Amino acid sequence: MFRKILIANRGEIACRIIRTARRMGVATVAVYSDADAGALHVGMADEAVHIGPSQVGESYLRDDRIIAAAINTRAEAIHPGYGFLSENPDFVDQVTAAGLVFIGPSAASIRAMGLKDAAKRLMERAGVPVVPGYHGEAQELVLLATKAREIGYPVLIKARAGGGGKGMRKVELADDFAEALSSARREAKAAFGDDRVLVEKYVDRPRHIECQVFGDNFGNAVHLFERDCSAQRRHQKVIEEAPAPGMSEAMRAAVTQAAVTAAKAIRYSGAGTIEFIADASEGLRPDRFWFMEMNTRLQVEHPVTEMVTGLDLVEWQLRVAAGEKLPKTQDEITQSGHAFEARIYAEDAARGFLPATGKLHHLRFPATGPALRVETGVREGDTISPFYDPMIAKLVVHGPDRAAALDALSSALESTEIAGSVTNIAFLSALARDPDFAAGDVDTALIARKLDTLTTTPAPSPEIVSAAMIAAAGLDTLPQDDDPWSSLAGYTHFHPIERRVGIGFGDERIAADVSVADWRATIAAFPVEGNGEASAGAQPDVSSVMLRTVPPSTAETLRTARWPGHVTVFSDGASFDFVLPDPFAEAAKAEAAVGSMRAPMPGLVKIVRAAKGDAVTKGQPLLVLEAMKMEHTIAALHDGVVAEIVAEGAQIAEGTVLVTFEEAVAP
Secondary structure, three states: OOOEEEEOOOHHHHHHHHHHHHHOOOEEEEEEEHHHOOOHHHHHOOEEEEEEOOOHHHOOOOHHHHHHHHHHOOOOEEEOOOOOOOOOHHHHHHHHHOOOEEOOOOHHHHHHHHOHHHHHHHHHHHOOOEOOEEOOOOOOHHHHHHHHHHHOOOEEEEEOOOOOOOOEEEEOOHHHHHHHHHHHHHHHHHHHOOOOEEEEEOOOOEEEEEEEEEEOOOOOEEEEEEEEEEEEEOOEEEEEEEOOOOOOHHHHHHHHHHHHHHHHHOOOOEEEEEEEEEEOEOEOOOOOEEEEEEEOOOOOOHHHHHHHHOOOHHHHHHHHHOOOOOOOOHHHOOOOOEEEEEEEEOEEHHHOOEEOOEEOOEEEOOOOEOOEEEEEOOOOOOEEOOOOOOEEEEEEEEEOOHHHHHHHHHHHHHHOEEEOOOOOHHHHHHHHHOHHHHOOOOOOOHHHHOHHHHHOOOOOOHHHHHHHHHHHOOOOOOOOOOOHHHOOOOOOOOOOOEEEEEEEEOOEEEEEEEEEOOOOOEEEEEEEOOOOOEOOOOOOOOOEEEEEEEOHHHOOOOEEEEEOOEEEEEEOOEEEEEEOOOHHHHHHHHHOOOOEEEOOOOEEEEEEOOOOOOEEOOOOEEEEEEEOOEEEEEEOOOOEEEEEEOOOOOEEOOOOEEEEEEEEOOO
16 A cells, blocks of 8 residues: 555545545645645645645646655655546656556546547447437538537537536527537637537436446456436536436446446546436436446545445545555445435526635534535635635435435535525525425436526525624624623613614615613514515615514524624525625715626636627627636626727636626616
């Protein structure tokens, strides 16, 4: 076994690898960029080496610096994690040439599966079923459009390199093919350095089912059963589970056999995932699934396989790379119960899952144990930067059956508290409670069909508003003991303290009277509408009503967090962010120019589609912003004439003015 390894990655996967290495007595070396100088994985490792600036191209993608760090720290092997250099065969060659061991497959295996078109031709020869489509080398627009017509719309344009939904576009109509192809190519080029694509038939009721495989250097290959990753948004996985719901033994046998055949066809060594697409229009059938691609690395969702098999896949990786045989034969690998993984991102689900940034001022996860894992690479106080994937954590749960595991997932999500950045927790909670998802009736379009329902956050209830008021007033904690003199914030000799508190929720401003009835309980009052129903949006000149008496010890479902300028209330898996108004900021806002559009996130202005003096209409695309490896189209919010527009190629910060208008019509 290795004495020391270097981990050429960051975040939660680096932390995950360090934990297994430590248990096995293997020392670890972390690498880090400027942005990650204080990151969790840096503190967890035995050693850490700085490799460059925050941009991935100058740090985590610098194979020369990573190899030099391994040599200088006398590491014997390099674990690539996933992403970055994990599927770069040239990096594997350089690692090997430097006398180091790459903890993963051979460069030849990665090359065989690295390009989707070549991989599918290889799988066809091996007898693995492949999705109907065009997987050739020619890339002319006319040829690809012709092939799309021959296949029959709808079709799917897919980057032949990489994954994660980048460079992928569904095309419904022939008239939209050219624009979709252009967009897919730009995104693929930016993400993978390769703008070539393939075109495939789009399956109407697709299930994304993948199989974990493992091989060694002695010709052995096994499967560790399947995972279902059909719950996706923008072709990216959200909640994964194992085993796949509705999987018959005949279907499982067909899928796992095809996966092992694929692994053996390229003499695969290490951890890998064979991804299949299944037509679920008539249930899962052994004759209705096809090979999509192979990920020649450890997957983000590997913990669900670990939960149901009881195996440590990182340990298996280390043992195979060190020259050992697979720890178990196929007959010795079993699975038990059911597991889910939910990916918590800093993103705004209601705004098209727009990636977000921000400082994690408040971070609380549920207590972990054998049936609950929290995989994270951040701590309270860390910042989600624009340089890397905005994942905050993964919640992984296990139960004796699917229903029990899903209940455990919902409970874990409801117990998670994050304030300081918008997150997708409320969306994940809504998906976990969705009746179709709960019934296992899942396909890759489920989220799209129910997007409005899953991303609509209810208005804060009077109880939530009052809890925010109490927290804003600083009256949300109990004294240390029963002595009223131990906490005098809410004490007066003859009458209760009353104070006026103002908070904001979205565009609404709420003013309330908060009084301390005695030294333990607080009462909040705020305006109501004429029918007597409490309303956060009521006008301040309407009569007030007493809302609620809240002894803090009994407010178990309404947890609050105060952070600079904000109060966040957590309830039933959702979080409600209230702003504490700053009079100086309000004044500055009032003086700001009307009729402008600002950047929703930091990024690169990839394409500008309007110019000064252009008359534009509401919804018209004005520019394309590239951020966090994805393209985002910025469209006009209203009609107007462009006065100024940001320059193409500009690197901009969140809040930067992108467009100003000479004339604007309110939406």
